[in-house]
Amino acid sequence: MRIRRKSDDMDGDDGEETGIDLAPMLDFVLNLLIFFIITAAFSKELGLTLSSPNNQKQEQKQTDDKGTLFIAVHANGDISIDQRLIDKDAVQANVERFHAEKPNGPVVVVANTKSPVGIVVSVMDRVRLGGVRNVSIAPTETRH
Numbered sequence: 001m002r003i004r005r006k007s008d009d010m011d012g013d014d015g016e017e018t019g020i021d022l023a024p025m026l027d028f029v030l031n032l033l034i035f036f037i038i039t040a041a042f043s044k045e046l047g048l049t050l051s052s053p054n055n056q057k058q059e060q061k062q063t064d065d066k067g068t069l070f071i072a073v074h075a076n077g078d079i080s081i082d083q084r085l086i087d088k089d090a091v092q093a094n095v096e097r098f099h100a101e102k103p104n105g106p107v108v109v110v111a112n113t114k115s116p117v118g119i120v121v122s123v124m125d126r127v128r129l130g131g132v133r134n135v136s137i138a139p140t141e142t143r144h
Helices: 006-012 023-042 056-066 088-101 117-129
Strands: 069-073 079-081 084-086 107-112 135-140
Touching: 069 088, 069 117, 079 088, 084 088, 088 117, 107 117, 117 135
Parallel strands: 069 107, 107 135
Antiparallel strands: 069 079, 079 084
16 A cells, blocks of 8 residues: 655646536436426416305394395205205205395305215305395304
């Protein structure tokens, strides 16, 4: 084994140091950054706009004066309007009739927290198909 001296290094080497070239890695990181910025700018989350009354008694008193249609979805999946059971297909017709009488009247879907989510969403869709855009949902724990 031979020990090199400083004067030996100057004789045979060009004076270049060995190391890792980081330029390709920086290009790769820059491309990733551009990709994530572009995809983040174009991704939109779709969701359901829900409004829940803070104080149900106060909200009910205020909305009763305007003429609100309350649609109840029970824990077993039954749907009722004005204390009468109706079929899921009859929701849209009832909402259209209500909308013809009160064009600016809101609709509140009172859904039990144990009711099937698919039925609640279906009722809300049928309310919107009936022409009412002002739809609120009020969760409840009580059994109807």
